[in-house]
Amino acid sequence: MSDPKKPKAIGHTAHTHDAAAAGLPGRLLRPIKITMLGAGSAFTPRLMNDVLRIPGDQGGTIALVDIDRERLATMTKLVTRLTQQLGKTNWKVIGSADRRSVLPGSHYIVNCIEVSGTACVRFDNDIPAKYGIDQCIGDTIGPGGLFKSMRTIPVFLQVLKDAEELCPDAIVLNYTNPMAMMCLAAGRTSSMQLVGLCHSVQGTSQLLADRAGVPIGEMEWECAGINHLAWFTKLEHQGRDLYPLLKRKAAADLARAFKEGRPKNPKRINRHQWEAEEWHKDIVRKDMMLHFGAFITESSGHLSEYLPYYRKRKDLIQRYSREGYDGGTSFYADNWPTWRKLADKQRGLMLAGKEPMEWERSWEYASWIIEAREKDSPFRIHGNVMNNVNGAGQLISNLPADGCVEVACMVDRNGINPTRYGTLPAQMAALCDSNMRMFDLGAQACIEKSVEKAIYALMLDPLTSAVCSPAEIKQMTLEMFKAEKKFLPGYK
Numbered sequence: 001m002s003d004p005k006k007p008k009a010i011g012h013t014a015h016t017h018d019a020a021a022a023g024l025p026g027r028l029l030r031p032i033k034i035t036m037l038g039a040g041s042a043f044t045p046r047l048m049n050d051v052l053r054i055p056g057d058q059g060g061t062i063a064l065v066d067i068d069r070e071r072l073a074t075m076t077k078l079v080t081r082l083t084q085q086l087g088k089t090n091w092k093v094i095g096s097a098d099r100r101s102v103l104p105g106s107h108y109i110v111n112c113i114e115v116s117g118t119a120c121v122r123f124d125n126d127i128p129a130k131y132g133i134d135q136c137i138g139d140t141i142g143p144g145g146l147f148k149s150m151r152t153i154p155v156f157l158q159v160l161k162d163a164e165e166l167c168p169d170a171i172v173l174n175y176t177n178p179m180a181m182m183c184l185a186a187g188r189t190s191s192m193q194l195v196g197l198c199h200s201v202q203g204t205s206q207l208l209a210d211r212a213g214v215p216i217g218e219m220e221w222e223c224a225g226i227n228h229l230a231w232f233t234k235l236e237h238q239g240r241d242l243y244p245l246l247k248r249k250a251a252a253d254l255a256r257a258f259k260e261g262r263p264k265n266p267k268r269i270n271r272h273q274w275e276a277e278e279w280h281k282d283i284v285r286k287d288m289m290l291h292f293g294a295f296i297t298e299s300s301g302h303l304s305e306y307l308p309y310y311r312k313r314k315d316l317i318q319r320y321s322r323e324g325y326d327g328g329t330s331f332y333a334d335n336w337p338t339w340r341k342l343a344d345k346q347r348g349l350m351l352a353g354k355e356p357m358e359w360e361r362s363w364e365y366a367s368w369i370i371e372a373r374e375k376d377s378p379f380r381i382h383g384n385v386m387n388n389v390n391g392a393g394q395l396i397s398n399l400p401a402d403g404c405v406e407v408a409c410m411v412d413r414n415g416i417n418p419t420r421y422g423t424l425p426a427q428m429a430a431l432c433d434s435n436m437r438m439f440d441l442g443a444q445a446c447i448e449k450s451v452e453k454a455i456y457a458l459m460l461d462p463l464t465s466a467v468c469s470p471a472e473i474k475q476m477t478l479e480m481f482k483a484e485k486k487f488l489p490g491y492k
Contacts, residue, residue: 023055026375031060034108039064040071041112048079049359050367052088059090063102103166111174115152116487118337123483125333131476132467134311136301137332140178149181153446160190179227184404185443187386195416196384200297202363212242224421226432227384228298229306230406250286253279266323274323283320299325308466376413383409385418396421398429403436449491
């Protein structure tokens with residue numbers, strides 16, 4: 001439990017179990033309306049639970065939108081049940097398959113859409129695999145990430161056009177991957193105030209505090225870069241640099257992991273994770289810290305796809321990858337359809353009263369943004385925003401001005417206020433820049449529906465270009481277009 005004599009921390013340290021019930025200073029002055037797009041998403045129950053647990057709320061409306069009417073009906077019943085369970089009778093829950101009918105009056109739009117559902121997961125993974133491209137997640141970068149972008153971004157841009165017409169003052173909170181390309185395309189084409197939200201910074205800051213053996217609320221840190229490739233450039237406790245300790249531990253872990261090799265019979269903890277000793281975890285992130293100087297925000301599985309080093313040969317995959325989110329081959333493609341079925345089953349059990357709906361308020365940023373803005377109580381998040389905000393200069397000076405970056409932002413009555421980081425160390429900026437060039441062409445491909453620019457984007461993709469020749473990349477991209485043709489209308 002927290003010490004009641006200590007002043008309440010805000011910002012990232014407020015994402016603790018103790019802070020969750022207390023909330024931020026101030027009071028909410030109005031009922032609010034939140035429109036949740038892609039309501040069938042796994043994010044929905046927890047995000048809406050977080051909103052309903054904001055202390056002192058004045059109620060309002062939760063509008064759930066999904067084109068899958070069966071999943072929409074289930075989620076509408078579930079969120080309604082949640083309001084009843086929490087005694088939130090001042091909240092109204094509505095469901096609709098027509099977003100335009102519920103967008104008017106929205107103060108916040110939470111985007112969790114999944115275009116084409118699971119129909120293209122195997123194409124996104126298996127066709128690149130034929131060309132030697134080994135993906136773990138494949139939903140944010142690489143061939144899988146690009147094609148998910150090309151299916152999703154055109155729909156998202158139509159959503160934003162509707163919002164500009166029907167609720168122009170709303171803040172858009174995007175949770176859908178590919179985060180960087182989604183936010184980049186939106187930033188170049190829409191006037192809506194938008195921020196992309198991930199949980200990598202919150203999770204990794206806690207992980208690093210645990211590894212260093214210091215309380216998260218006492219650790220001072222700075223983090224900046226791009227989504228899934230942001231760097232903790234400062235890690236201190238009471239003026240002491242924590243990196244020497246973390247690097248010694250990482251070096252010892254890697255030495256043991258490389259000596260003993262991958263676990264022969266790993267045991268699954270749950271449907272996402274495998275049991276493993278600490279020295280077996282985060283091989284790629286630990287290796288990158290030792291070679292590039294700082295720890296990176298995203299899991300080793302995601303991260304390895306942003307780099308040209310770890311997935312281009314079988315021996316490297318064997319050495320540096322582990323199971324699940326730590327780099328397992330085809331992890332997402334092999335499991336995502338099953339996860340969806342299990343999630344649907346779980347929701348049915350919740351509605352039947354056979355499984356509890358009891359969650360603490362989480363560290364996902366959505367509810368904290370809403371609370372901070374409505375109470376005008378400054379709160380620090382890390383969000384994905386355009387690097388050159390309203391022509392005021394670059395937030396990260398040595399990254400492209402017209403790109404999307406992940407930096408600290410302060411939230412208050414004025415909404416999302418990105419802060420200026422300055423200059424990233426050169427080697428870190430260079431890796432971010434290489435990804436941003438791919439995102440730039442990928443976003444252009446989505447906005448213009450250009451096959452040619454999609455090919456160029458993958459020619460610049462770090463993992464793809466480390467494995468394939470330009471001719472092979474072109475051939476693979478065209479093969480993926482052919483396989484996913486019905487999900488990519490208008491591309492030429």
